[in-house]
Amino acid sequence: MPRGDASSALITDVLEEYGSATREALFEYIPSGEPRESLYDLCADYPRRGGRAMRPSLCIATARAFGRSVGEALLTAVSIEMLHNAMLIHDDIEDESEKRRGLPALHVTEGVPIAINVGDMLTLLSLRPLLDNGERLGPSLALRLLEETERMGRESAEGQAIELGWRRDNPSDVSEADYLLMVLKKTCWLATIHPVHAGALIGTAGRFPSEPVLRFGYLLGAAFQIQDDVLNLIGDEARYGKEIGGDIHEGKRTLMLIHLFEHATQGERDRLHQLMAQPRADRSAKDVQWVYEAMLSYDSVGYAQRFAQGLAGAAQYEFDRLFGSLPDSRDKRFIASLPAWVIERS
Amino acid sequence: MRTSALAFRSASSSGARNGGPRDGAPEATKRAVESAVDSAYRVYEDYLRWGQQAAGIRPQTNREGPTMKQPPDVTTAMFQMMRMWQDMTQKWMGFAMPFAPFPGMSGGLGGHSQAAETTASTRAMEVELKAAPGQRAQVNVQLQQVGRGARLSTVVEQVGGTATMDTVRIDTRAGSMVSLSIPPGMPDGKYYGTIVDDRNRECGALTVRLER
Structure with a gap:
């Protein structure tokens, strides 16, 4: 099997394995009582639709690369996935998105007020696994992970605020640097920085430094976001799961738009x-x-693709500096394959 | 809402106009990649500089990439941070886990009961507990891998109170033996202590629950 295919198969396998474990545990955290039709059943809606589960898988794989068990990272992964889904619900409202994971967005089917409330509840529910971490990981590390989650949530909300502000104010001088800072906050913290850092903290009993992870996660996450924006234009709608061209329709400031x-x-x-x-x-x-x-016409899409390639290459470099000393393992190879995967996926 | 279909096509199927680099041109690709990496690192360094105080992250401006530094030797400032961390932990336990069992505890409290949780990286460990008659105690110890003969210590403090247990001894000469004697008259409640080595590096945690 060619090397690229082997990496792709590894990523698919790991995402499937850790994603399934995360979702299974996640559903345990969604109450089964009333009100079901207007709340708890809907909390399970987005998670049930699937998704790549890259965030929780990254958390688990990082902890595993340090020699920890899946079980030790699972609750943190659940919290990450819950919070991700909560933010998706709110993002879809804020972005007026029509589709999510191939189906109508929650606010489209249930209305905005109910969707907001479901997102709020999912956010709150995401705290419980972090509190439950205390039993497995000890209070010090559990508290540390809670604090890291708070930091991640704050960064993500600030990033979203920057982008929403651009849409409200319609500035025409948004630069690449502005865009990258927004992406660092809005996307990278939740998509890559926090999952890797949380996994590393679990793997080292809370003693892993933040900064190297921040750098790797930022470069990987930014490459991921730019490729995501590219796919929004040239992707296959069935595989991408959102409406093609939706970002232009929503007026999102993407690298392509800035280039244009x-x-x-x-x-x-x-x-x-x-x-x-x-x-x-x-x-x-x-x-x-x-x-x-x-x-x-101006090759803005090609430019963005090359830009993402550059970031992915830098992420690969940072990965080697960050995790190079760890022994070889399936999980380490999974993380090592991600920079190439994020820009090759379609 | 948009209802009509859009006729999009692959980026590679179109020719680029003036202004943007042409798809596939090696020079353009090289320039775009270099520009991307340069922009990204500059933004990152600015971000660190702006946010380091609030984020509590040390800036590292080496563009060659980070080095995996070991945590620095413990200084007075580090020790103070550790104390602050312990205090925060105790406060957190006070509000977040008032009724939750400690890690490793199973079932209710029993007279002279003890419990020790071991994790994948925790070495074989014994816990020896001495308590006054009528006093029920439950103990949980979590300990990272430490070298044989490592000198470990902890001061166990009451969560939300002022009582202190300084009667914990950790012997690592042959396996790990944690011995704890509960002084008579210790108030009921939860106790917590961070286990540190002789360089004040955190190696684990010990929790005790006392009840009559």
Whole structure:
């Protein structure tokens, strides 16, 4: 089997194995009592739809790479997955997204008020596994993981605020650096930094330094986000699970849009600025198509793909510095394969 | 909401116009990659600089990548941080776990009962417990791998109170033996102590629950 295929198979296997374990444990944390139809059944909706389970798998794999058991990292992984799903529900409302994991978004089927409440409940439910960590990991480490979760939640909310502010204020001078900072906060903390750091803390009884993880997680997470934005334009909707072109429709500031703003003619920039200033409902399919064609015309999509490749390469470098001294294991190879995987996935 | 389908196509199927680097051109790829990495590290360093105080992260501006440094030797400041950490832990236990069993505890309390949890990385360990008649105690010890003969110590303090147990002895010369004698008159409640080595590095934790 070619090396790339072997890596891909490894990633698929690990995601499936740890994702299943996480989901199984997650459902134990969702109450089965009333109100079910307007709350608890809906808390299980997004988790039941599947998803890659990259975040919990990364947490478990990191702890395993340090020699710990799946069980020692499982509750933290559950908390991460719960919080991720809670944030997805709220993000879908804030972004006015229509689809999630191939199905209508929760607020589309249940209405915004109920979806907000479900997201709130999932956020609260995500605390319980962290408290239960005390029994397995001891109070010091459990508290540390709780604090790290609080930090991650704060960074994510700040990142989301930056992006929502851009959509409200419609600035035309958002730079690559602004975008990367937003992604660092909004995406990387929850997607990669926190899962790896939590796993490393579990693996070292709370003694693993934050900074090297932050660097690796940031580069990996940013490559992941940019590729995600690319897939939003050129991906297969059935596999991607969201509406293709949705980011343009939502007016999201992506690397492609920033690149387009920088390279378009003045007339095109004016039109783009005007389009982005409109409410989402006023942005027509024709408008979205025009933006998309312009992005292709200026090679903004190709630029973003190359940008993501650069970040993935840097992430690979940081991985070697961070985990190189650990003994070889399936979990270490899984993490090592992620930088290439995030930019190759379709 | 959008209802009509969009006619998107692959990025590689279109030719790029002026302004942007052409897809597939090696020079353009090299430039884009270098620019990406440079931008990313600059943003990262700015982020660290802006946030280090709030985040409690030490800045590291070496662009060659981080080195896996061992934690520095314990200094006075580190010791104070450890004390603060213990205090925070006790406060947390006070509000978050008022009725929860300690790690490793199973079932209710029994006279002169003891419990010791071992994890995958915990070496074989014995716990010896002495308590006054009528006093029920339950003990849990978590200990990382330590070298044979390592000098370990702990001061166990009452959670939410002022009582202190300084009667814990940890012997690592042959396996690990934790001996704890509960002084008469110790108030009921939960006690917690961080186990440290002779360089004040955290190696584990010990929890005790007393009840008459």
